[in-house]
Amino acid sequence: MPVSNTCVKTGEGQVAMLQIPYPDEPGPGQALVRTRLSTICGSDIHVVDHLPVPAGVPMGHEAVGTVEAVGAGVTAFRPGDRVVVSCLLCCGTCRRCMEGDHQVCETFNAPANLLFGAQGEFFLVNGAQTSMAKVPDGLEDEQVLFVTDIMSTGFAAIERAELKPGDTVAIFAQGPVGLCATAGARTYGAGLIIAVEGIPERAAMAKRLGADVVVDPANAVAEIQRLTGNRGVDVAVEALGTR
Structure with a gap:
């Protein structure tokens, strides 16, 4: 055999x-x-x-x-x-x-x-x-x-959130899954994509894959409120969990 x-x-x-x-x-x-x-x-x-x-x-x-x-x-x-x-x-x-x-x-x-x-x-x-x-x-x-696996996981998050064209989305963490969610949000027509990431290399990749702006996790809430005129986001994706 x-x-x-x-x-x-x-x-x-x-x-x-x-x-x-x-x-x-x-x-x-x-x-x-x-x-x-x-x-x-x-x-x-x-x-x-x-x-x-x-x-x-x-x-x-x-x-x-x-x-x-x-x-x-x-x-x-x-x-x-x-x-x-x-x-x-x-x-x-x-x-x-x-x-x-x-x-x-x-x-x-x-x-x-x-x-x-x-x-x-x-x-x-x-x-x-x-x-x-x-x-x-x-x-x-x-x-x-x-x-x-990884891309389909990120895209599935966007699909299940029922993101609509023009929606504002915040994606927390830009590791492999978060980056794929960012690409998915761009593909599905998000109006404003806010990536939350503190590692410079990942932040740069997020911009390459479609993020409009990258904010530091240390003041993410305040920055998101500022960027959205205190309205918040239509969709939030958490791609940071360890389990």
Whole structure:
């Protein structure tokens, strides 16, 4: 049986690169993907350090890869396709998927809906037909990697807030998720985007991604009131929480 060199949780606060087996051929609805680029999510840190996840779990749920093989029923992809893989897998046909709530797919119930093993040479994708997307030729792997999780998290915050064109939005913290929320607010037509960030490099990136103004967290409330004529904001996004 083939093996993949993969980062595996070996105990609380511990990981190691181990050889784990994978099937010769993917099963029905699955795809075998060779990793091209992966990243470390904050959730990976939580899984390793304190979440009740048993040792032996292969790490990684954010990746761009190349399809090696597909199982029965997977018709949208073929070997050689460069793909971005969703961190949350879905069947595409259950009631929740049909309602657009793919993250709570009834077929792949949590935690089985989370992609595992992307921090390895190869990984299997369940629900491959609806859990992957082809990467256009004009885009580099680095340009699309965040689509797998971090960008969609930031954009989802803007969508769930039901931001309307012209709204004023304050986004607290400009780490990866906050920056993606800033980009999402600009994409959805916010009128005034106020980023709250004290780290100069992140503040500069926030301006690049669409923030109209960046205010220091030490006096954020006063600055927001000043910028909005004491009206406040229509939407606030908190992207700072540690858990």
